[in-house]
Amino acid sequence: MAIDTTSRDSNLPLIDVIAAEVRRHGVEPVLVPNEDGSKANLIATFPAADGSTHGGIVLSGHTDVVPVDGQDWSSAPFEPEIRDGRLYGRGACDMKGFVGAVVARIPDIAAQPLREPLHLAFSYDEEIGCLGAESLVKDMVGRELRPRACIVGEPTSMRVIHGHKSINLFRVEFHGVAAHSSLTPRGVNAIEYAAAFARFVRGVAEEFRDEGPYDDAFDVPYTTCTVNLIEGGIAVNTVPAACTLHFEFRSIAAVDSHALVDRFRSELHRLEGEMQAENPEARIDLRVVASAPGLDTAEDSEVVRLATEWGGTASGEKVAYGTEAGLFDQGGIPTVVCGPGDIAQAHSPDEFVDLDQLVRCEAFLDRVLAHLRL
Template identity: 65%
Template sequence: MSSIPAEAALEHIRRLIAFDTTSRDSNLPLIEHVVALLAGLGVDATLVPDDTGAKANLFATFPAADGGVDGGIVLSGHTDVVPVDGQAWSSEPFAAQVRDGRLYGRGACDMKSFIGVVLSRLPAIAATPLAEPIHLALSYDEEVGCFGAADLVRAMTDAGLRPRGCVVGEPTGMRVVRGHKSITVIRVDLRGVAAHSSLTPDGVNAIALGAEFVRFVEQVAAEFRESGPFDDAYVVPYTTATVNRIDGGIAVNTIPAACTLTFEFRALAAVDLAATIERFRAEAQRIGDEAARRHSAAGVELTVLASVPGVDTAADAGIVGRAADWGGVPSDGKVTYGTEAGLFDRAGIPTVVCGPGEIAQAHAPDEFIELDQIAACERFVDRLIDDLRVR
């Protein structure tokens, strides 16, 4: 088996990396590029734009030989990448370079190599008489909360598509991964009352209110760490919760009137997400009510910024065995990062995560992917196409 990717795949990956699709910016040039590729093969793409029209999801179906679109396999990936701000790169991040058996560039690992391989195989898919369809799904804003994928999956199901399996091509080293935790991101805005720091009874310290909430998050995290539930398939086998940002105060001699903190919790499938969110909301309410008794202007507001469901596909699900047959490496492990897999799973589409590269290389300066991983992904997609061929 060759460890060198085909030049066609490398060229598609280079083209994708050249599109600066940092989440804060538009992904439309990349999406329009894919639309043109599909149109050249006689395949119509459906776009699902965001509210501003500056970004869009895309899905397209290569139907079965009889024209049917029932069933089939989804190949899913996100088009956005994380920023390069403040990172020291050895080469231009949006101009892919091959050095020492690796391809470097922002998104090379996460996850434009997977998408590039799939795009390089579109002509083969179009030319193959398929027993069941192959669906392409590309989303925006995965890196900031899977916002695009939620609308994408909804649009696909609303269109009557009922795939019987999905492969999300996030970097797993081509291991077939059945599970990851959910991710919930929450902002807490704490309102105090400003006063001169020499007159503390006249004010309500919003940072102190925030510190009280931070202690509660740490308490909840300790409960999960000590009492579970547990799943030893994860590197961290319990639900985690952590406050990762706090903003507040204007001067050292002024009691702060405002404080904002943002935290996340990453939950195992056995954890009740709604109940956990409500527990945090109740504590925010308690702190706010106590502050309001001191001054009517004080209070606390909790906002859920993002909630991405986890996935825990059964080991005996058909997509798990098929992904292994296509060349994915069987694995009982689960990954620590989130993907759109949970959204497909929640829509009734059994899903695995399996793609080239290792997550340790994602998001970092000089992001790279080993060339043999791209070649392994090519073999995977080729076997998938052949498996779905009419016999």
């Protein structure tokens, strides 16, 4: 089956397929839609033999994928193809390999009585900022499901990952005043002020690099900050009235992300004052595009032990990329990241997952079910 769930489009065709399979096995899923109803999260709880829906284990994954625009593929990106011991296709690694393996086990989940419930949690729009998982976790918390462990099946080569950095994405709009470039005192140059802020972001990044704090479990052991997109100006002889800048930071647990946001806001307020000293009509607008908390699960926690017993490779590692695991953790659900495939293949042309990784994932899921059965 091939379903294109690129984030800019709806994920409902896939959610409908999963919902139908869940219903076929006697469980009514909970659908949590986005504001316009074009996308939805799905939560399916297979209750324990005594009817209980509280506690148990969560298996979680996101249903969306990144675009293939401008990428050169050797095969149709939205048609699965197996060759040379690999499954190729957009999302094969990130993360439909895991989602597919879980859905394929729904008949097994429903076939035998469970001593604890098993929850399936599939989200939308992870790739553009973990947008769907926030309402998904809120629903689970609101219904007091209180799972004791969650596995987020992002590609880790089946290593048990107990931590990752936060994700914080921002859009800053600098509104200056246009003027002919021969009359610069009459204008306020939005690009120049954006450039000043970009240099400030770089300075903060250098401070974290040189002074820490550090966490050596990460391959990049400190908080990173970077300006990744900037657009402005209309002509070479016009003082630019508008410039838009996008920046991000990814923080380790030792850094207060709220305090860091305040630091960036304070600098923007200072720059806005300078702009308005030139012309009171100038201003700066900051918008938070996406924000997802980091994950910092203790290495000796039950969820780490369980994931290792089920076949995940003990690693003691944390990763720089973000996932929805931090949102589950923030909701009081102990969480690790463990899934098939190498993150190096995610988002790339000819994305693939090795078949032996899927075999390991299937064995992992079988052990989860064995652990839950009466």
